[in-house]
Amino acid sequence: MDSHASPLGRAVCALTKGREIKGLMSILVLAGIFLYLNLFLLPCTPRLLTGDQMFFWMDAQRMLHGDHVYRDFFQFTPPGTDLVYFAFFGTFGPRLWVTNAVVLLLGVALSAACFFVASGVMEQGPAVLATLLFLTLLYGRTLNATHHWFSMLLILSAAAIAIRGKSFRRTVAVGICLGTAAFFTQSHGLVAVLAFALWLVWEELPSRKSWPDTLSRPAVLMVAFALSLLAFSAYFLVTSGASALWYCQVVYVKQYMVSGLSEFPGLGEYPTWRRLPVVGQSLFVCTMLPAVYPLAMLRSQRIRRNQSATRNGIMLLALLGLSLFLEVLSSANWLRLYAVAIPGIGLFVWCANSSGRMRKAALGLIWVVVIGLGLHETQVRQLENYVVTETPAGKVAVEARNFAELNALKEQTRPGELLFQAIWPGFYIPLRLLNPVYVDTVWPNEESRPEFVKRSIEELEAKQVPHILWSQNLDYSDPASPHSDHLGPLRDYLHEHYRRVQVFSDQDELWERRH
Numbered sequence: 001m002d003s004h005a006s007p008l009g010r011a012v013c014a015l016t017k018g019r020e021i022k023g024l025m026s027i028l029v030l031a032g033i034f035l036y037l038n039l040f041l042l043p044c045t046p047r048l049l050t051g052d053q054m055f056f057w058m059d060a061q062r063m064l065h066g067d068h069v070y071r072d073f074f075q076f077t078p079p080g081t082d083l084v085y086f087a088f089f090g091t092f093g094p095r096l097w098v099t100n101a102v103v104l105l106l107g108v109a110l111s112a113a114c115f116f117v118a119s120g121v122m123e124q125g126p127a128v129l130a131t132l133l134f135l136t137l138l139y140g141r142t143l144n145a146t147h148h149w150f151s152m153l154l155i156l157s158a159a160a161i162a163i164r165g166k167s168f169r170r171t172v173a174v175g176i177c178l179g180t181a182a183f184f185t186q187s188h189g190l191v192a193v194l195a196f197a198l199w200l201v202w203e204e205l206p207s208r209k210s211w212p213d214t215l216s217r218p219a220v221l222m223v224a225f226a227l228s229l230l231a232f233s234a235y236f237l238v239t240s241g242a243s244a245l246w247y248c249q250v251v252y253v254k255q256y257m258v259s260g261l262s263e264f265p266g267l268g269e270y271p272t273w274r275r276l277p278v279v280g281q282s283l284f285v286c287t288m289l290p291a292v293y294p295l296a297m298l299r300s301q302r303i304r305r306n307q308s309a310t311r312n313g314i315m316l317l318a319l320l321g322l323s324l325f326l327e328v329l330s331s332a333n334w335l336r337l338y339a340v341a342i343p344g345i346g347l348f349v350w351c352a353n354s355s356g357r358m359r360k361a362a363l364g365l366i367w368v369v370v371i372g373l374g375l376h377e378t379q380v381r382q383l384e385n386y387v388v389t390e391t392p393a394g395k396v397a398v399e400a401r402n403f404a405e406l407n408a409l410k411e412q413t414r415p416g417e418l419l420f421q422a423i424w425p426g427f428y429i430p431l432r433l434l435n436p437v438y439v440d441t442v443w444p445n446e447e448s449r450p451e452f453v454k455r456s457i458e459e460l461e462a463k464q465v466p467h468i469l470w471s472q473n474l475d476y477s478d479p480a481s482p483h484s485d486h487l488g489p490l491r492d493y494l495h496e497h498y499r500r501v502q503v504f505s506d507q508d509e510l511w512e513r514r515h
Helices: 007-039 053-064 080-092 096-119 124-142 147-163 168-182 186-207 216-240 242-257 276-300 305-328 334-339 342-353 356-383 400-412 450-463 488-497
Strands: 386-391 394-399 419-421 467-471 498-503 508-513
Touching: 007 096, 007 124, 007 356, 053 080, 053 096, 080 096, 080 147, 096 124, 096 147, 096 342, 096 394, 124 276, 124 334, 124 342, 124 356, 147 168, 147 186, 147 305, 147 334, 147 342, 168 186, 168 216, 186 216, 186 242, 186 305, 216 242, 276 305, 276 334, 276 342, 305 334, 305 342, 342 356, 386 400, 394 400, 400 467, 400 508, 450 488, 488 498
Parallel strands: 419 467
Antiparallel strands: 386 394, 467 508, 498 508
């Protein structure tokens, strides 16, 4: 008999849900306050953010002006993140407070999803701790709302649904969440659905069902995944063609974007006292993740049979986290690793919570780390040396070292003007400038294909682009692989048709078209 059918069972369920709601509300409030203090200079000035999210801001801006992804501008991920920013910019305008608000809302949503997942396998107190550790250790460090985080939000939502019971409807809902996750990051969604399918098979093995019965739920999961991904991609399949999507999202990524361990987190960062918190965070995450997944799998087998739901939930998080960890190793950097580390953070706190005599000391130490990180990150960002300035996209707090370049470009350009920022799309949104070429940036390596360079030159010439923001880093090819540099024709075009008018402290160069 279902225990929830009895009066006592219903009372326990209501009490549990009440505590969960209180815990969730606490998480939402704490996450909102923490993120606001890290994203806005008091009382209400947005900080100018950096990072890969700027590529998606630029894409959304181009969509607002009628450009079409894959046809008018290049993108090697599915367009989910572009569409999120496009929706926000279309509603509120491409203003800088909007970009920071998206980061804040995404962080709060991720915190809620993390709490729901964690509370499915542990008590409320440790679940809150796991969520705050994620918030301060991972998301608070990055504040970089890229496709990785949006995809992980949907994967966590799928995990929260799956942990709380198994039914046909739940399996379909999980498949839809994972299909939607693949619409943001194709590799994360695919790896996650395979991990969920493996977990569903593992979950059914003790019942000794026939193989058709055992595989029925994974089959439903896969069908729901495929149909939801197809539904979201249908418009782009029709307008851009299946071959274009296949090349951009599969062929190009496989051939030119997989860099192995050369950018692995922590490498190249020297442990000075100033950088100690940052380097310490990276080293902790890098060493913790490979260890916590097998440890959690082993410990889950000690859980009593009457707690099979908890054991199954731990195994799901371990399989899911390990699969995502192995996936990002093909092209690892600290942002990708942090984004997929959420299951590992939950399992780390779960292991600490089940560590017997060391439980209180372990949890207490984690609380000290969470509070310390939260205060440190907030203090650093509020007390950074900022210059508050007005831009066409609104008032913004800019780090002093970046102000000179922003201000110079503001004086040299007008909103709505064309500018090709060759190495980083950091000024399109603040200054309301438009990218005139197919590519977002260029690099002296295989990522900038010869056909991309040729098309960029043609578009610069056809549109008579008045300014190019170049970088001295683009003038030199990799000595170990000089044949991978295809920027020669673009350099020749730059020197023939433009003149250098200013060099900035970061070696960026502003070039003006010759008349």
